[in-house]
Amino acid sequence: MGNSTIIERWWLVTFASFIVVLLFFLNHSPGINNISVLQNLTMPITASKNFAMPNMQSPMPPNVIENEEPAKSSNQFPMSRLQPCIPLTETSSAQIPLSGLQNSKPSDFSDNVEPATPSQLPGSGLQNSNPSGFTQKVKPEASQVSLPELQNQKQATSFQLPFSGLQDTKPSELTDKIEAATSSQVPVLDVQNQEPSKDNDDEDPITMVKGRKCNIFEGKWVYDPIASPLYDSAMCPFFSDTTSCRRNGRPDKEYEKWRWEANECKIPRFNAKDMLERLRGKRVVIVGDSINHSQFESLACLLYSAIPDQSYVDARTRVFRAESYNLVIQSHWAEFLVEVLVNKTDGKKTLKLDSLVPTARKWKDADIMVFNTGHWWVNRLRWDWFQYKRKVFADMKIETAFNVAMKTWARWIEKNVDTSKTTVYFRGMSPPHFGKHWCYISTRPIMDESYQLTFGKSLKEIVEKTLQGMRTPVKYLNITKLSEYRSDAHSSIYGTKQGKLLIATKQKPPAMVADCSHWCLPGVPDTWNHLLYASMVIDSSRSTSTS
Numbered sequence: 001m002g003n004s005t006i007i008e009r010w011w012l013v014t015f016a017s018f019i020v021v022l023l024f025f026l027n028h029s030p031g032i033n034n035i036s037v038l039q040n041l042t043m044p045i046t047a048s049k050n051f052a053m054p055n056m057q058s059p060m061p062p063n064v065i066e067n068e069e070p071a072k073s074s075n076q077f078p079m080s081r082l083q084p085c086i087p088l089t090e091t092s093s094a095q096i097p098l099s100g101l102q103n104s105k106p107s108d109f110s111d112n113v114e115p116a117t118p119s120q121l122p123g124s125g126l127q128n129s130n131p132s133g134f135t136q137k138v139k140p141e142a143s144q145v146s147l148p149e150l151q152n153q154k155q156a157t158s159f160q161l162p163f164s165g166l167q168d169t170k171p172s173e174l175t176d177k178i179e180a181a182t183s184s185q186v187p188v189l190d191v192q193n194q195e196p197s198k199d200n201d202d203e204d205p206i207t208m209v210k211g212r213k214c215n216i217f218e219g220k221w222v223y224d225p226i227a228s229p230l231y232d233s234a235m236c237p238f239f240s241d242t243t244s245c246r247r248n249g250r251p252d253k254e255y256e257k258w259r260w261e262a263n264e265c266k267i268p269r270f271n272a273k274d275m276l277e278r279l280r281g282k283r284v285v286i287v288g289d290s291i292n293h294s295q296f297e298s299l300a301c302l303l304y305s306a307i308p309d310q311s312y313v314d315a316r317t318r319v320f321r322a323e324s325y326n327l328v329i330q331s332h333w334a335e336f337l338v339e340v341l342v343n344k345t346d347g348k349k350t351l352k353l354d355s356l357v358p359t360a361r362k363w364k365d366a367d368i369m370v371f372n373t374g375h376w377w378v379n380r381l382r383w384d385w386f387q388y389k390r391k392v393f394a395d396m397k398i399e400t401a402f403n404v405a406m407k408t409w410a411r412w413i414e415k416n417v418d419t420s421k422t423t424v425y426f427r428g429m430s431p432p433h434f435g436k437h438w439c440y441i442s443t444r445p446i447m448d449e450s451y452q453l454t455f456g457k458s459l460k461e462i463v464e465k466t467l468q469g470m471r472t473p474v475k476y477l478n479i480t481k482l483s484e485y486r487s488d489a490h491s492s493i494y495g496t497k498q499g500k501l502l503i504a505t506k507q508k509p510p511a512m513v514a515d516c517s518h519w520c521l522p523g524v525p526d527t528w529n530h531l532l533y534a535s536m537v538i539d540s541s542r543s544t545s546t547s
Contacts, residue, residue, distance in 0.1 A: 214265035229522035236301035245520035272306035288372035296331035439490035439516035
Protein backbone atom coordinates (compact mmCIF):
# COMPACT_ATOMS: atom_id res chain seq x y z
CA MET A 1 0.00 0.00 0.00
CA GLY A 2 2.72 2.38 0.93
CA ASN A 3 4.62 1.88 -2.31
CA SER A 4 1.47 2.28 -4.42
CA THR A 5 0.63 5.61 -2.77
CA ILE A 6 4.14 6.93 -3.38
CA ILE A 7 4.02 5.92 -7.08
CA GLU A 8 0.64 7.58 -7.58
CA ARG A 9 1.84 10.79 -5.98
CA TRP A 10 5.00 10.74 -8.14
CA TRP A 11 2.92 10.45 -11.35
CA LEU A 12 0.70 13.33 -10.26
CA VAL A 13 3.72 15.56 -9.59
CA THR A 14 5.26 14.58 -12.93
CA PHE A 15 2.04 15.25 -14.84
CA ALA A 16 1.53 18.62 -13.11
CA SER A 17 5.12 19.60 -13.95
CA PHE A 18 4.59 18.66 -17.57
CA ILE A 19 1.44 20.82 -17.72
CA VAL A 20 3.32 23.81 -16.20
CA VAL A 21 6.20 23.44 -18.67
CA LEU A 22 3.77 23.15 -21.60
CA LEU A 23 1.87 26.27 -20.53
CA PHE A 24 5.13 28.15 -20.06
CA PHE A 25 6.31 27.11 -23.55
CA LEU A 26 3.06 28.11 -25.19
CA ASN A 27 3.01 31.42 -23.37
CA HIS A 28 6.43 32.39 -24.83
CA SER A 29 5.96 31.07 -28.32
CA PRO A 30 6.46 33.76 -31.09
CA GLY A 31 3.65 34.22 -33.60
CA ILE A 32 0.91 33.40 -31.08
CA ASN A 33 1.07 36.04 -28.38
CA ASN A 34 -0.21 39.55 -29.28
CA ILE A 35 -1.25 38.47 -32.74
CA SER A 36 -3.43 41.56 -33.25
CA VAL A 37 -0.53 43.88 -32.39
CA LEU A 38 1.75 42.25 -34.94
CA GLN A 39 -0.94 42.48 -37.58
CA ASN A 40 -1.30 46.21 -36.96
CA LEU A 41 2.44 46.70 -37.40
CA THR A 42 2.55 44.93 -40.74
CA MET A 43 -0.54 46.56 -42.28
CA PRO A 44 0.26 49.28 -44.79
CA ILE A 45 -0.34 52.77 -43.48
CA THR A 46 -2.60 54.63 -45.90
CA ALA A 47 -3.82 58.19 -45.89
CA SER A 48 -7.53 58.66 -45.63
CA LYS A 49 -9.75 61.66 -45.33
CA ASN A 50 -10.32 60.92 -41.65
CA PHE A 51 -6.72 60.77 -40.47
CA ALA A 52 -3.66 62.90 -40.89
CA MET A 53 0.01 61.99 -40.60
CA PRO A 54 2.09 64.52 -38.67
CA ASN A 55 5.60 65.67 -39.45
CA MET A 56 5.82 64.17 -42.93
CA GLN A 57 8.83 65.77 -44.54
CA SER A 58 8.88 66.95 -48.12
CA PRO A 59 10.51 64.43 -50.49
CA MET A 60 12.35 67.25 -52.25
CA PRO A 61 16.04 67.48 -51.28
CA PRO A 62 17.29 70.97 -50.38
CA ASN A 63 19.44 71.31 -53.48
CA VAL A 64 16.68 70.57 -55.98
CA ILE A 65 15.79 73.41 -58.34
CA GLU A 66 12.36 74.82 -57.53
CA ASN A 67 10.88 74.14 -60.96
CA GLU A 68 11.99 70.54 -61.07
CA GLU A 69 9.53 67.94 -59.94
CA PRO A 70 11.01 65.06 -57.94
CA ALA A 71 10.24 61.49 -58.91
CA LYS A 72 6.86 60.50 -57.63
CA SER A 73 6.38 57.34 -55.59
CA SER A 74 3.16 55.57 -54.87
CA ASN A 75 4.43 54.75 -51.38
CA GLN A 76 4.38 58.20 -49.83
CA PHE A 77 4.19 56.90 -46.29
CA PRO A 78 7.05 54.46 -45.43
CA MET A 79 5.81 51.27 -43.80
CA SER A 80 9.03 50.60 -41.97
CA ARG A 81 8.38 53.37 -39.50
CA LEU A 82 5.15 53.46 -37.55
CA GLN A 83 3.87 56.93 -36.67
CA PRO A 84 0.81 57.73 -34.63
CA CYS A 85 -2.32 58.82 -36.49
CA ILE A 86 -4.14 61.90 -35.29
CA PRO A 87 -7.82 62.35 -36.15
CA LEU A 88 -8.32 65.09 -38.69
CA THR A 89 -10.19 68.26 -37.82
CA GLU A 90 -11.20 70.47 -40.70
CA THR A 91 -9.71 73.91 -40.85
CA SER A 92 -11.06 76.80 -42.85
CA SER A 93 -9.20 77.46 -46.07
CA ALA A 94 -10.21 81.07 -45.92
CA GLN A 95 -7.35 81.96 -43.61
CA ILE A 96 -5.17 84.72 -45.02
CA PRO A 97 -1.49 83.73 -45.10
CA LEU A 98 1.03 86.52 -45.08
CA SER A 99 4.07 86.07 -47.26
CA GLY A 100 7.55 86.10 -45.88
CA LEU A 101 8.19 89.09 -48.11
CA GLN A 102 6.18 91.30 -45.80
CA ASN A 103 9.18 92.33 -43.73
CA SER A 104 11.48 92.86 -46.66
CA LYS A 105 13.24 96.21 -46.80
CA PRO A 106 14.83 97.92 -49.76
CA SER A 107 18.21 97.67 -48.09
CA ASP A 108 17.95 93.89 -48.15
CA PHE A 109 18.62 93.83 -51.88
CA SER A 110 22.14 93.23 -53.09
CA ASP A 111 24.30 96.20 -54.01
CA ASN A 112 26.33 94.13 -56.44
CA VAL A 113 23.51 93.54 -58.92
CA GLU A 114 23.32 95.83 -61.92
CA PRO A 115 20.26 98.08 -61.48
CA ALA A 116 17.59 98.16 -64.15
CA THR A 117 16.09 101.35 -65.50
CA PRO A 118 12.93 102.47 -63.72
CA SER A 119 9.73 100.90 -64.93
CA GLN A 120 7.55 103.13 -67.06
CA LEU A 121 3.78 103.01 -66.76
CA PRO A 122 2.80 101.08 -68.71
CA GLY A 123 5.10 99.37 -71.18
CA SER A 124 4.77 96.36 -73.37
CA GLY A 125 6.09 93.28 -71.70
CA LEU A 126 6.77 91.55 -74.99
CA GLN A 127 8.70 93.89 -77.28
CA ASN A 128 12.07 93.08 -75.84
CA SER A 129 11.38 89.60 -74.60
CA ASN A 130 13.61 86.77 -75.68
CA PRO A 131 11.53 84.70 -78.12
CA SER A 132 13.38 81.55 -77.23
CA GLY A 133 12.09 81.91 -73.71
CA PHE A 134 8.56 81.38 -74.98
CA THR A 135 9.13 78.06 -76.68
CA GLN A 136 11.66 76.61 -74.29
CA LYS A 137 10.26 73.69 -72.36
CA VAL A 138 10.05 74.27 -68.65
CA LYS A 139 10.41 71.42 -66.22
CA PRO A 140 7.21 70.94 -64.27
CA GLU A 141 7.19 72.29 -60.79
CA ALA A 142 6.73 70.04 -57.81
CA SER A 143 3.17 69.91 -56.63
CA GLN A 144 3.63 71.45 -53.24
CA VAL A 145 1.09 73.52 -51.42
CA SER A 146 2.31 75.64 -48.53
CA LEU A 147 0.11 75.66 -45.47
CA PRO A 148 0.11 78.72 -43.19
CA GLU A 149 0.48 78.25 -39.47
CA LEU A 150 -2.87 78.13 -37.72
CA GLN A 151 -3.30 80.49 -34.78
CA ASN A 152 -6.19 81.08 -32.40
CA GLN A 153 -8.13 78.31 -34.08
CA LYS A 154 -10.07 76.10 -31.67
CA GLN A 155 -10.30 73.16 -34.05
CA ALA A 156 -6.72 73.27 -35.25
CA THR A 157 -4.67 70.10 -35.00
CA SER A 158 -1.92 69.94 -32.41
CA PHE A 159 0.89 69.36 -34.86
CA GLN A 160 2.54 71.60 -37.46
CA LEU A 161 3.05 70.64 -41.06
CA PRO A 162 6.36 71.41 -42.75
CA PHE A 163 6.36 74.54 -44.88
CA SER A 164 7.16 73.87 -48.52
CA GLY A 165 8.97 76.60 -50.38
CA LEU A 166 12.39 78.04 -51.02
CA GLN A 167 15.18 77.60 -48.52
CA ASP A 168 15.45 80.17 -45.77
CA THR A 169 11.84 81.17 -46.33
CA LYS A 170 9.94 81.32 -43.08
CA PRO A 171 6.41 79.97 -42.81
CA SER A 172 3.78 82.62 -43.18
CA GLU A 173 1.80 83.47 -40.08
CA LEU A 174 -1.92 83.88 -39.84
CA THR A 175 -2.90 87.35 -38.67
CA ASP A 176 -6.25 87.92 -40.35
CA LYS A 177 -9.48 86.03 -40.79
CA ILE A 178 -12.16 86.38 -43.40
CA GLU A 179 -15.46 84.64 -43.86
CA ALA A 180 -15.15 81.45 -45.89
CA ALA A 181 -17.66 79.53 -47.92
CA THR A 182 -18.38 76.02 -46.72
CA SER A 183 -17.12 74.59 -50.00
CA SER A 184 -13.70 76.10 -49.44
CA GLN A 185 -12.97 74.08 -46.31
CA VAL A 186 -10.44 71.36 -46.99
CA PRO A 187 -8.76 68.61 -44.97
CA VAL A 188 -5.26 69.43 -43.80
CA LEU A 189 -3.78 66.24 -45.21
CA ASP A 190 -5.32 66.80 -48.64
CA VAL A 191 -3.87 70.29 -48.78
CA GLN A 192 -0.40 69.10 -47.93
CA ASN A 193 -0.06 65.96 -50.00
CA GLN A 194 -2.37 66.26 -52.96
CA GLU A 195 -2.49 68.50 -56.01
CA PRO A 196 -6.19 69.26 -56.51
CA SER A 197 -7.63 68.21 -59.82
CA LYS A 198 -8.39 71.14 -62.11
CA ASP A 199 -10.50 68.97 -64.39
CA ASN A 200 -14.21 69.17 -63.66
CA ASP A 201 -15.55 67.66 -66.84
CA ASP A 202 -18.27 65.78 -64.99
CA GLU A 203 -19.66 68.93 -63.43
CA ASP A 204 -22.54 70.84 -64.94
CA PRO A 205 -21.01 74.22 -65.78
CA ILE A 206 -24.36 75.99 -65.51
CA THR A 207 -24.70 76.80 -61.82
CA MET A 208 -26.75 79.98 -62.16
CA VAL A 209 -30.41 80.01 -61.23
CA LYS A 210 -32.36 80.34 -64.47
CA GLY A 211 -33.89 83.75 -64.97
CA ARG A 212 -31.94 85.27 -62.10
CA LYS A 213 -29.77 88.27 -62.81
CA CYS A 214 -26.50 88.63 -60.96
CA ASN A 215 -23.58 91.03 -61.14
CA ILE A 216 -20.64 88.63 -61.18
CA PHE A 217 -18.23 91.56 -60.86
CA GLU A 218 -19.46 92.45 -57.36
CA GLY A 219 -18.10 90.21 -54.62
CA LYS A 220 -15.00 89.38 -52.61
CA TRP A 221 -11.76 87.44 -52.83
CA VAL A 222 -11.70 84.12 -50.96
CA TYR A 223 -8.53 82.24 -50.12
CA ASP A 224 -9.03 78.84 -51.74
CA PRO A 225 -5.85 76.83 -52.44
CA ILE A 226 -7.93 73.92 -53.75
CA ALA A 227 -9.71 75.84 -56.52
CA SER A 228 -6.82 78.18 -57.30
CA PRO A 229 -4.68 78.41 -59.30
CA LEU A 230 -6.52 76.96 -62.27
CA TYR A 231 -3.32 75.54 -63.79
CA ASP A 232 0.33 74.89 -63.10
CA SER A 233 2.60 77.59 -64.52
CA ALA A 234 5.06 74.89 -65.59
CA MET A 235 2.44 73.76 -68.10
CA CYS A 236 2.81 77.06 -69.98
CA PRO A 237 6.40 77.54 -71.22
CA PHE A 238 5.24 80.29 -73.58
CA PHE A 239 4.62 82.87 -70.84
CA SER A 240 6.39 86.18 -71.42
CA ASP A 241 9.07 87.25 -68.97
CA THR A 242 6.83 90.04 -67.69
CA THR A 243 4.28 87.61 -66.26
CA SER A 244 6.58 84.73 -65.25
CA CYS A 245 7.01 85.85 -61.65
CA ARG A 246 7.78 82.38 -60.29
CA ARG A 247 10.40 81.84 -62.98
CA ASN A 248 11.87 85.25 -62.18
CA GLY A 249 12.44 84.33 -58.55
CA ARG A 250 9.29 85.24 -56.64
CA PRO A 251 9.42 82.94 -53.59
CA ASP A 252 5.84 83.22 -52.31
CA LYS A 253 2.86 81.57 -54.02
CA GLU A 254 -0.09 82.71 -51.93
CA TYR A 255 -1.09 85.34 -54.50
CA GLU A 256 -2.08 82.46 -56.82
CA LYS A 257 -4.58 80.96 -54.39
CA TRP A 258 -7.38 83.50 -54.27
CA ARG A 259 -10.77 82.90 -55.89
CA TRP A 260 -13.31 85.57 -56.82
CA GLU A 261 -16.75 84.96 -55.31
CA ALA A 262 -19.84 86.90 -56.34
CA ASN A 263 -22.12 88.35 -53.67
CA GLU A 264 -25.54 87.35 -54.98
CA CYS A 265 -24.99 84.10 -56.85
CA LYS A 266 -22.57 81.28 -57.51
CA ILE A 267 -20.22 81.86 -60.43
CA PRO A 268 -19.96 78.80 -62.69
CA ARG A 269 -16.72 76.95 -62.03
CA PHE A 270 -14.20 77.30 -64.80
CA ASN A 271 -14.27 74.30 -67.11
CA ALA A 272 -11.63 74.36 -69.84
CA LYS A 273 -13.15 71.49 -71.84
CA ASP A 274 -16.56 73.14 -71.78
CA MET A 275 -15.09 76.46 -72.90
CA LEU A 276 -13.29 74.71 -75.75
CA GLU A 277 -16.61 73.24 -76.85
CA ARG A 278 -18.26 76.65 -76.71
CA LEU A 279 -15.44 78.06 -78.85
CA ARG A 280 -15.36 75.17 -81.31
CA GLY A 281 -14.94 76.38 -84.88
CA LYS A 282 -14.52 80.01 -83.78
CA ARG A 283 -11.89 82.74 -84.12
CA VAL A 284 -11.22 84.94 -81.11
CA VAL A 285 -9.29 88.22 -81.28
CA ILE A 286 -7.97 89.98 -78.17
CA VAL A 287 -7.02 93.59 -78.99
CA GLY A 288 -5.27 96.15 -76.82
CA ASP A 289 -2.11 96.82 -74.83
CA SER A 290 0.38 94.56 -73.06
CA ILE A 291 -2.04 93.92 -70.20
CA ASN A 292 -4.58 92.61 -72.68
CA HIS A 293 -1.81 90.42 -74.06
CA SER A 294 -1.45 89.01 -70.54
CA GLN A 295 -5.13 88.11 -70.74
CA PHE A 296 -4.39 86.34 -74.02
CA GLU A 297 -1.52 84.42 -72.40
CA SER A 298 -3.79 83.48 -69.52
CA LEU A 299 -6.59 82.25 -71.80
CA ALA A 300 -4.13 80.34 -73.99
CA CYS A 301 -2.71 78.58 -70.92
CA LEU A 302 -6.13 77.81 -69.45
CA LEU A 303 -7.11 76.00 -72.65
CA TYR A 304 -3.67 74.61 -73.52
CA SER A 305 -3.28 72.94 -70.12
CA ALA A 306 -6.50 71.00 -70.78
CA ILE A 307 -5.30 69.61 -74.14
CA PRO A 308 -1.50 70.12 -74.32
CA ASP A 309 -1.15 67.35 -76.90
CA GLN A 310 -3.83 68.85 -79.15
CA SER A 311 -2.95 72.55 -79.11
CA TYR A 312 0.01 74.91 -79.33
CA VAL A 313 0.95 78.57 -78.91
CA ASP A 314 3.10 80.56 -81.30
CA ALA A 315 4.54 83.30 -79.09
CA ARG A 316 6.03 85.23 -82.00
CA THR A 317 2.76 85.62 -83.87
CA ARG A 318 0.71 85.63 -80.66
CA VAL A 319 -1.63 82.87 -81.78
CA PHE A 320 -3.18 79.92 -79.94
CA ARG A 321 -4.48 77.01 -82.03
CA ALA A 322 -6.48 73.94 -81.09
CA GLU A 323 -6.74 71.96 -84.29
CA SER A 324 -9.14 69.34 -82.94
CA TYR A 325 -11.58 72.12 -82.03
CA ASN A 326 -10.84 74.24 -85.11
CA LEU A 327 -10.19 77.10 -82.70
CA VAL A 328 -7.89 80.09 -83.19
CA ILE A 329 -7.22 82.83 -80.61
CA GLN A 330 -5.18 85.83 -81.75
CA SER A 331 -3.63 88.72 -79.84
CA HIS A 332 -3.39 92.07 -81.67
CA TRP A 333 -1.35 95.04 -80.45
CA ALA A 334 -3.28 98.35 -80.38
CA GLU A 335 -2.40 100.25 -77.22
CA PHE A 336 -4.52 103.32 -78.12
CA LEU A 337 -6.95 101.53 -80.48
CA VAL A 338 -6.61 104.57 -82.77
CA GLU A 339 -3.81 104.99 -85.32
CA VAL A 340 -0.37 106.21 -84.22
CA LEU A 341 1.63 108.20 -86.78
CA VAL A 342 5.38 108.16 -86.19
CA ASN A 343 7.67 110.81 -87.70
CA LYS A 344 10.60 108.94 -89.24
CA THR A 345 12.92 111.92 -88.73
CA ASP A 346 12.54 112.70 -85.04
CA GLY A 347 10.40 109.81 -83.83
CA LYS A 348 7.59 112.09 -82.66
CA LYS A 349 4.20 110.38 -82.29
CA THR A 350 0.81 111.72 -83.27
CA LEU A 351 -2.47 110.10 -82.24
CA LYS A 352 -4.92 110.18 -85.14
CA LEU A 353 -8.13 110.31 -83.15
CA ASP A 354 -10.55 109.74 -86.03
CA SER A 355 -8.88 106.61 -87.44
CA LEU A 356 -8.44 103.14 -85.97
CA VAL A 357 -5.14 101.28 -86.33
CA PRO A 358 -4.58 99.87 -89.84
CA THR A 359 -4.54 96.32 -88.44
CA ALA A 360 -8.25 96.67 -87.65
CA ARG A 361 -8.96 94.91 -90.94
CA LYS A 362 -7.61 91.72 -89.30
CA TRP A 363 -10.29 91.84 -86.64
CA LYS A 364 -13.17 91.53 -89.09
CA ASP A 365 -15.31 88.41 -89.14
CA ALA A 366 -14.00 87.20 -85.78
CA ASP A 367 -16.58 85.35 -83.68
CA ILE A 368 -15.48 86.91 -80.40
CA MET A 369 -13.66 90.23 -79.88
CA VAL A 370 -12.17 91.40 -76.58
CA PHE A 371 -10.91 95.01 -76.46
CA ASN A 372 -9.20 97.24 -73.94
CA THR A 373 -7.38 100.56 -73.76
CA GLY A 374 -6.65 103.22 -71.15
CA HIS A 375 -3.24 102.69 -69.59
CA TRP A 376 -1.26 104.40 -72.30
CA TRP A 377 -3.61 107.39 -72.25
CA VAL A 378 -2.70 108.40 -68.70
CA ASN A 379 1.00 108.83 -69.52
CA ARG A 380 1.48 112.05 -71.46
CA LEU A 381 5.00 111.00 -72.49
CA ARG A 382 3.58 108.29 -74.76
CA TRP A 383 2.71 110.73 -77.56
CA ASP A 384 3.46 114.28 -78.74
CA TRP A 385 0.45 115.56 -80.72
CA PHE A 386 -3.16 114.84 -81.55
CA GLN A 387 -4.67 114.89 -85.02
CA TYR A 388 -8.38 115.26 -85.64
CA LYS A 389 -10.02 116.05 -88.97
CA ARG A 390 -6.60 116.81 -90.49
CA LYS A 391 -5.84 119.37 -87.81
CA VAL A 392 -2.91 118.89 -85.44
CA PHE A 393 -3.24 119.92 -81.82
CA ALA A 394 -0.20 120.50 -79.63
CA ASP A 395 -2.32 119.99 -76.57
CA MET A 396 -5.79 118.73 -75.79
CA LYS A 397 -7.50 117.64 -72.62
CA ILE A 398 -6.93 113.91 -72.20
CA GLU A 399 -10.58 113.17 -71.49
CA THR A 400 -11.60 115.01 -74.67
CA ALA A 401 -9.12 113.11 -76.84
CA PHE A 402 -10.03 109.76 -75.25
CA ASN A 403 -13.73 110.41 -75.76
CA VAL A 404 -13.15 111.09 -79.48
CA ALA A 405 -11.04 107.92 -79.81
CA MET A 406 -13.71 105.77 -78.12
CA LYS A 407 -16.39 107.14 -80.47
CA THR A 408 -14.12 106.30 -83.42
CA TRP A 409 -13.86 102.72 -82.12
CA ALA A 410 -17.64 102.54 -81.53
CA ARG A 411 -18.39 103.64 -85.09
CA TRP A 412 -16.05 100.96 -86.45
CA ILE A 413 -17.80 98.28 -84.37
CA GLU A 414 -21.25 99.38 -85.54
CA LYS A 415 -20.12 99.43 -89.16
CA ASN A 416 -18.11 96.19 -89.28
CA VAL A 417 -19.64 93.80 -86.74
CA ASP A 418 -22.41 91.39 -87.63
CA THR A 419 -24.17 90.77 -84.31
CA SER A 420 -25.64 87.49 -85.57
CA LYS A 421 -22.10 86.11 -85.80
CA THR A 422 -19.85 88.17 -83.52
CA THR A 423 -19.94 88.87 -79.78
CA VAL A 424 -17.97 91.93 -78.63
CA TYR A 425 -16.50 92.40 -75.15
CA PHE A 426 -14.75 95.45 -73.73
CA ARG A 427 -12.57 94.84 -70.67
CA GLY A 428 -12.48 97.58 -68.06
CA MET A 429 -9.29 99.29 -66.95
CA SER A 430 -6.77 97.25 -64.98
CA PRO A 431 -5.61 99.34 -61.99
CA PRO A 432 -1.97 99.73 -60.92
CA HIS A 433 -1.02 100.05 -57.25
CA PHE A 434 1.19 102.80 -55.88
CA GLY A 435 1.41 104.91 -52.74
CA LYS A 436 -0.17 103.37 -49.65
CA HIS A 437 -0.62 100.01 -51.35
CA TRP A 438 2.63 99.76 -53.30
CA CYS A 439 2.63 96.39 -55.02
CA TYR A 440 6.17 95.53 -53.90
CA ILE A 441 5.21 95.61 -50.21
CA SER A 442 1.79 93.95 -50.56
CA THR A 443 1.54 90.27 -49.72
CA ARG A 444 -2.23 89.77 -49.65
CA PRO A 445 -5.35 91.37 -51.14
CA ILE A 446 -6.77 94.59 -49.76
CA MET A 447 -9.60 93.62 -47.43
CA ASP A 448 -11.07 97.08 -46.97
CA GLU A 449 -14.16 96.96 -49.20
CA SER A 450 -14.46 100.76 -49.09
CA TYR A 451 -11.04 101.14 -50.70
CA GLN A 452 -11.15 102.80 -54.12
CA LEU A 453 -8.45 103.84 -56.55
CA THR A 454 -8.72 107.07 -58.48
CA PHE A 455 -6.54 105.87 -61.36
CA GLY A 456 -8.25 106.37 -64.70
CA LYS A 457 -11.63 107.11 -63.11
CA SER A 458 -12.61 109.70 -65.72
CA LEU A 459 -11.53 107.41 -68.58
CA LYS A 460 -13.50 104.52 -67.06
CA GLU A 461 -16.62 106.69 -67.05
CA ILE A 462 -16.08 107.59 -70.72
CA VAL A 463 -15.82 103.90 -71.64
CA GLU A 464 -19.04 103.06 -69.82
CA LYS A 465 -20.89 106.01 -71.34
CA THR A 466 -19.68 105.04 -74.83
CA LEU A 467 -20.83 101.42 -74.44
CA GLN A 468 -24.23 102.49 -73.16
CA GLY A 469 -24.80 104.73 -76.18
CA MET A 470 -23.91 102.13 -78.84
CA ARG A 471 -26.50 100.55 -81.12
CA THR A 472 -24.42 97.39 -81.37
CA PRO A 473 -24.50 95.56 -78.00
CA VAL A 474 -21.10 95.26 -76.32
CA LYS A 475 -20.62 93.21 -73.16
CA TYR A 476 -18.67 95.05 -70.48
CA LEU A 477 -16.14 93.02 -68.45
CA ASN A 478 -16.05 95.39 -65.49
CA ILE A 479 -12.98 93.98 -63.76
CA THR A 480 -11.65 97.29 -62.39
CA LYS A 481 -13.04 97.09 -58.86
CA LEU A 482 -12.24 93.43 -58.25
CA SER A 483 -8.70 94.01 -59.51
CA GLU A 484 -8.26 97.04 -57.24
CA TYR A 485 -8.13 94.71 -54.23
CA ARG A 486 -5.21 92.68 -55.65
CA SER A 487 -2.19 94.84 -54.91
CA ASP A 488 -0.34 91.61 -54.02
CA ALA A 489 -0.50 90.03 -57.48
CA HIS A 490 1.55 92.40 -59.68
CA SER A 491 4.83 91.51 -61.35
CA SER A 492 6.54 93.97 -58.98
CA ILE A 493 10.31 93.30 -58.96
CA TYR A 494 9.73 89.85 -60.45
CA GLY A 495 9.08 91.12 -63.97
CA THR A 496 11.54 92.25 -66.61
CA LYS A 497 12.34 95.42 -68.52
CA GLN A 498 14.38 95.26 -71.70
CA GLY A 499 15.21 91.65 -70.94
CA LYS A 500 16.59 92.38 -67.46
CA LEU A 501 15.05 91.56 -64.11
CA LEU A 502 13.75 94.54 -62.20
CA ILE A 503 16.47 94.30 -59.55
CA ALA A 504 16.26 96.71 -56.64
CA THR A 505 19.39 98.21 -55.05
CA LYS A 506 20.17 100.94 -52.54
CA GLN A 507 20.49 103.39 -55.39
CA LYS A 508 17.23 102.22 -57.00
CA PRO A 509 14.84 100.88 -54.32
CA PRO A 510 11.77 98.82 -55.23
CA ALA A 511 9.58 101.91 -55.46
CA MET A 512 11.63 103.02 -58.47
CA VAL A 513 11.82 99.73 -60.36
CA ALA A 514 8.74 97.70 -59.35
CA ASP A 515 6.21 97.02 -62.12
CA CYS A 516 2.88 97.66 -60.41
CA SER A 517 0.85 97.58 -63.63
CA HIS A 518 1.37 94.11 -65.09
CA TRP A 519 0.22 90.93 -63.34
CA CYS A 520 1.85 87.63 -62.44
CA LEU A 521 0.54 84.45 -64.04
CA PRO A 522 -1.12 82.42 -62.66
CA GLY A 523 -3.01 85.34 -61.21
CA VAL A 524 -5.62 88.03 -61.69
CA PRO A 525 -5.95 87.78 -65.52
CA ASP A 526 -7.09 84.17 -64.99
CA THR A 527 -10.06 85.54 -63.07
CA TRP A 528 -10.86 87.92 -65.95
CA ASN A 529 -11.01 84.92 -68.28
CA HIS A 530 -13.00 82.94 -65.72
CA LEU A 531 -15.59 85.71 -65.74
CA LEU A 532 -15.46 85.83 -69.54
CA TYR A 533 -16.31 82.11 -69.51
CA ALA A 534 -19.00 82.67 -66.86
CA SER A 535 -20.65 85.33 -69.01
CA MET A 536 -20.79 82.83 -71.90
CA VAL A 537 -22.42 80.22 -69.65
CA ILE A 538 -24.91 82.69 -68.20
CA ASP A 539 -25.83 84.08 -71.62
CA SER A 540 -26.44 80.61 -73.05
CA SER A 541 -28.46 79.68 -69.99
CA ARG A 542 -30.65 82.76 -70.40
CA SER A 543 -31.05 82.08 -74.11
CA THR A 544 -32.17 78.52 -73.36
CA SER A 545 -34.67 79.63 -70.72
CA THR A 546 -36.03 82.35 -73.03
CA SER A 547 -36.50 79.95 -75.94
